[in-house]
Amino acid sequence: MKTTIRIEPLDPILNRDGRPFDTTPGATARSLDFIAPSAVAGTVRTMVGKYLSSSTVVDDSFNSESVVKAMARATIRGPLYELNGMIYYPFPQDLDLYEVDKKIIVSYRRPLAPPRACMGFLGTDRDGRYEQDLWPVAEASAQKGWKNRPAFVSAEWMHNWLLEKLTPEDWSAALTEWWENQGAGKPASQPAHFLASFARETRVHTSIDDELGVAKDKHLFDTEMLVLLDGMTLLTEINIGDQAEHWPDEPMSTLHTFGGKRRLAHSSEVKNSAVWDVPDVILKDIRPHNEPDKSNKSDHADKITHVRLVLATPAFFAKGWLPRWVDTDTLEADFPKYGVRLKLRWACIPRWQPVSGWSYSKRQEKAVRRMVSAGSVYFFEVQGDGDPAPLMEELWLTSVSDPNRRKGAFDQEDGFGLALWGTWEPASLMKRGMKNEQ
Incomplete structure (x- = not known):
């Protein structure tokens, strides 16, 4: 059995990087600039485990052999980002973006079959590995890349890009309009095909004395969190295989913690979602x-x-x-x-x-x-x-x-x-x- 779950964060998300962190005065818990699939998978497995066992306590839920078996075999896909009914993917890296006279110029990165072996490419290391197999890129620019490059592109735009149906002029016009609207703080004339990186929010906390239950003096530390756009949700799919008989008839809708510091998110089941199918x-x-x-x-x-x-x-x-x-x-x-x-x-x-x-x-x-x-x-x-x-x-x-x-x-x-x-x-x-x- 497969089902899609929509996660709507109700708080900023702490998605920590791997740097050591504790409540030492002056320490900062820094967040990645993306939401790791493993963070979503861990949340979904715990939440669905509680749902299958009709319990809100983790220990009670995972004492059930059938629940443990179902979650151990479950396969998770995602997250995909959804905003205003549109799906967004990470911006593809085979595009170079530059700003010239307030206009965004776009060029493609495409391999070029060399007319002679090894012409124009020296390989991937000092020994020239793969110099006869990998092709050189036809066009390289000395211009500095555009620092405001979008982080996400809409599924509609990505699908056309995957089929080579977009020209550099199409990209240039759309990105220029998007950036002008961003700078002016006004909405685009149509649904935006591009999204900027997530904003960050830093919060100051104080350490708590475990014995006294009061704040420690001069023990302040920071947490850096990602702030998703208003209305943005995360879509993920869970496949529990032949354990479908355990799934309750009533669609799932629940509050559950997500990410570090146990921030709240609302999760709901989406019936017959087609976002995972080939468009x-x-x-x-x-x-x-x-x-x-x-x-x-x-x-x-x-x-x-x-x-x-x-x-x-x-x-x-x-x-x-x-x-x-x-x-x-x-x-x-x-x-x-x-x-x-x-x-x-x-x-x-x-x-x-x-x-x-x-x-x-x-x-x-x-x-x-x-x-x-x-x-x-x-x-x-x-x-x-x-x-x-x-x-x-x-x-x-x-x-x-x-x-x-x-x-x-x-x-x-x-x-x-x-x-x-x-x-x-x-x-x-x-x-x-x-x-x-x-």
């Missing part, structure tokens, strides 16, 4: 590739030759930036279930995102782990005659993270590495006015 605009573009072409047009004319993967949530990969399902030597990924083989040609990856947490079993902070940032983009080229359309359809918004059970982290089950799939076209030397020979 029609994507299906319309890729499904014809699954069916024989009955016209006189050659099947190969419409064949998908290049696949793009965008991370909707941070991902854990055992090889750092490189997924384990990509061969280290050849950079190829084989998907026999779908009859397709992909070769990695480039990746746009910003600085890694730290993810930590709290271990209830050990009563201590979890070690900080480096995650590939949400919004990162991987460019693949289809090898052979395989059709990637079934893969793109079935793996839409599913986890591509590597298993990490040895260390007790269940990244695939907690919603890390949810994937958005699209297409791309290699940059052309001729289109950019470059010559093959200098």
Whole structure:
């Protein structure tokens, strides 16, 4: 059984980074700039465990063997951000944004098949690793990036971007209008397709003497929290498999704590949500590739030759930036279930995102782990005659993270590495006015 849960934070969210923190005078608990999937998964598992056992006490709920079994096998997806009925994804990293004369200029990052082996690319380390497999980026700018880059883009805009239906001019006009409205403090003429980073709020607290129950003198510390936009909610899906018989008939609606310092949030069940399904605009573009072409047009004319993967949530990969399902030597990924083989040609990856947490079993902070940032983009080229359309359809918004059970982290089950799939076209030397020979 799968069901979608909408979480509406009622307070600012403390989503701590991995730096040590206690109530030492002058200390500050700093928050990440994103909401980690593991924080959402932990909240949902605890909340649903209470709901299934009809109890508000954690110890009572998880004394039930059936509840423990259901939560241990549950798979969580999310979070997705929802505002005014629109879904928002992290802003993709295969775009460069600049501000010139109060106008936002946009350029694409696209790999370029070099006319000669190793031309224009020196590899990924001092030994030139992958210099013959990864392609160079056709266009690099010396301009400083726009510091007010949006943090989120609407699902409608992202879907069109995944299908290469947006031009730099489209991006430039929309981003310029959005930024002008932001600066003037007025609403856009239509629903905003872009959102800025979450605002932060710092609160001052005082330590409490455990024995006397009074505030300690000169023991002040700070907590930094994320403030979501008014009306913004988080969507997450929980799949409890064959434990559906335990789910009560009445839809869930409850208050529960969320994040650090036990801030309150209202959670409710969403029936028949379609936010996890492949959107029609994507299906319309890729499904014809699954069916024989009955016209006189050659099947190969419409064949998908290049696949793009965008991370909707941070991902854990055992090889750092490189997924384990990509061969280290050849950079190829084989998907026999779908009859397709992909070769990695480039990746746009910003600085890694730290993810930590709290271990209830050990009563201590979890070690900080480096995650590939949400919004990162991987460019693949289809090898052979395989059709990637079934893969793109079935793996839409599913986890591509590597298993990490040895260390007790269940990244695939907690919603890390949810994937958005699209297409791309290699940059052309001729289109950019470059010559093959200098």
